[in-house]
Amino acid sequence: MAVKQKVVECVDPSNEARLQIILRALQDISSVQEGLHDKVWAPIVISLGTVPVPTDEASYLKFIEDIKSVQSILAKECSNKKQVFAALKALYDEISNPNKHLSPAMSIVLQLIDEDDIPNAVKYILNTGYPDQKLERALHTLCTWLTKWLWTDNLGPLVLAFIKGLEAEHHYDILMDVTLVNIEALFKLMILPKSRKGVGPVVLYMLSRVQHTPQVFHKIIPLVNVVCQQLYNQKTESSLSYLQMIVELCITLVDHFPEDPSIYEPLTQTLQSYCPDSKCKQNLLSKSWSNSSNAIIPSRYSVGKVGLNNLGNTCYMNSVLQALFMTKRFRNDFSLSPTDILSLSRPPGFLIGHQHDSSEFLGYLLDTLHEQEKNVTTVCANTEGAAAASDVQTVVQQSFGGRTITVSRCDLCATKSERADNFRELQLSFPNNSDNQSVQKLLQYYLQPEKLRGDNQYHCDVCGTLTDGERITRIVEAPPRLILTLKHFRYDPASQQRTKLLQRVELDERFSLGSYEYELYAVVVHCGSSVDSGHYYTFAKDKSDWYKFNDSSVTKASSEDLSKLKSPETPYILFYGRQDFVEPENLPYAVLSNKLQMALTKDESEYDSERRRQPLKVYNKQNRNDEPPPPGCGGGGFSNTSGNMFVC
16 A cells, blocks of 8 residues: 555645745744734734645645744744743634634644643643533544644644543543544554654544444454554554554454454454464553443433444444434334345445445435335235236335426427426535525525526427526425435535535424425434545434434434534434324334344343443553653643643
8 A cells, every 4th residue: 555645635726825924924023023922923823724735745845844934933932921822822712613624734833832731731721611512623623633734743742632631521522523533534644654653642542442332443443454564564663563552452442342253353364463362452441431430332221212333334324224213114114134234235335344425325225125125015916916016105115205397498499398206315405605504495495496508408309409498396296204415515626526515504493395394303414524434423303302323322412402513513314204294103012023022132131231341441551652741741831720821
């Protein structure tokens, strides 16, 4: 595997002169006065956040040269702690803002702090009462910078100290959400020597702390073979040390999380090639990022719902299955095992252990179930006549099926053509340059007339050529339950990739479609800055109560939680139920098949056993030269946190 130099995303190339402007301004100010004025620091920091990083080699090298010059001036002109405070407060205010996407060049401000003083700086942040949303956004921004930036030595230690500080304050939800989104990108960077010193301790800390669920560990399993091979091939003291720590930790986690052996078989073979001795397993000294004191999986009895184990980057599947389970007609007629679905109903191109698109999986699963039921019905109906099979609607169609009429009109001859289509999902696009859309508005945009012009002309059969025209779609049969996919992406012709859109959407709990009223009952959420990575989870409602299904974890939620979603969390798949349809009652246990009853009994027994397991104990490794000093070590000018000295 070829290791590419890290490339940072570029904003508008026309803005690359911003750094030169900042540098000249600093040089001018520095030459005419002794030290930068206190009020100048915040604008400087904010300006650095707007500086795009070029991608071509020549511009990039010049950019790094200028960044180092800026950093040198800042270090020289920072004459007192008050100025450090002003700079770091401005930095934190920016990185905790969910509406800003900042350049990693801003991180050079962190070099104003001595590394030994970083834990006390983080402690000050957490003592100032910032809300959880800002803390999560700040940590996510810092982790993202770690994957894109090599030129701030303090960045890795600050991220690790920030994580430890949040852990001490029991902000486990923040730590889990940020880890799930960033662990894959961070783990890959351990193969780069320049990145490893900052990234390595963060990755090992994250993996060793998530002991209550395998979902973080499962995200890195597909990457372990390549990362270990690269570390082994480098044969440096650092690479071999991290290779040993990764292998030992993975062996420990395989033993800790009892899963289907087939999930871990490829990983186990990789690990054995580097550590054939079973004694390689570590003892985890650390406390798990879970509010439960002794459970691997949060108690189902506290919420009355059950999660789904992550089978190796299967959050895209779990999130969809939990939403489908809340569709009572659907769940009463199907008995689906996640393991069987992964084996038998996996879309072409979907690799086991890799992250995939939940909407694509949902469409393929519904198509497969629909076709299988049709085939069975056809076989059964052959004895009674072919007409019987064509008259029967499948459970999928009865649950989600609707019908549209699309009318196309030619501007030249005014001829109209109609096409009828069945649908089980509507994909809603965003208007250009729009924000703060609602579901009702996006649906209206989908149904409004479309002008067929330019490259999108209409082929008129009467005129026999491409002509300008108009097309309009009408829903003529409203489905009992409406699935809406919000297309939070746009194709970029330049990069030939899909880029994620981060527009805010108001999730209407109720909306009208013609004469029908629909009510929201499930939302699949994508968390991540890229459409090809990240994490999926689901909010779903049972009667009047909302729950958050995050793989094996299930917690109480509320409708207000849906309105609090912050970038990079975006609602992706929405499930609405028609108000005039009466949902069936839950199936009583007695009518379940013997096979399903046995599976439930076995699951309850295994769950009770897991609840009785003791929590893992500490994980410690001595002589880790790359680890930052522990909290409290070193003195320095910031050891007293009683004064207003830090916000970063």
